[in-house]
Amino acid sequence: MDRIWKPNVTVAALIERDGAFLLVEEETDAGIRFNQPAGHLDEGESLVDACAREALEETAWRFKPTALVGVYQWPRPQGDITYLRFAFAGELGEHEVGRKLDDGILRAVWMTPAEIEATRDRHRSPLILQCVQDWLAGRRYPLDLIRHYGE
Secondary structure, X not given: OOOOOOOEEXXXXXXXXXXXXXXXXXXXXXXXXXXXXXXXXXXXXXXXXXXXXXXXXXXXEEEEEEEEEEEEEEEOOOOOOEEEEEEEEEEEEEEOOOOOOOOOEEEEEEEOHHHHHHOHHHEOOOHHHXXXXXXXXXXXXEHHHOOOOOO
């Protein structure tokens, strides 16, 4: 029987404050890299809820998604995984000082678009810069574009 191919569904938070974006610096198989607060969709979870959860777990900042910035399909150059990323913009909430970050996350860091572009050789994927550029271009789609049928 042939193997059934499925993409890895992920979410990412585009969190902007005073001209800077909240990124994470994390340990990966390719070394220490930058990424948006992002992660995998859990079973039964809505995309919006997953994004809020991942942002909190990786940065200790509460985040409420209010708009979809874009949907991105990226096959890794190694050819082993294809990511289907849903990127959200939203409202920054309170910072939970002292909250332990997810394993592998070294720190959360605020970076300007210029700093993000200057560190592109340390990005986890090309989606990081593309998502920021799309946000800066004003791409925002209403959340009712996404329908979640849960319990």
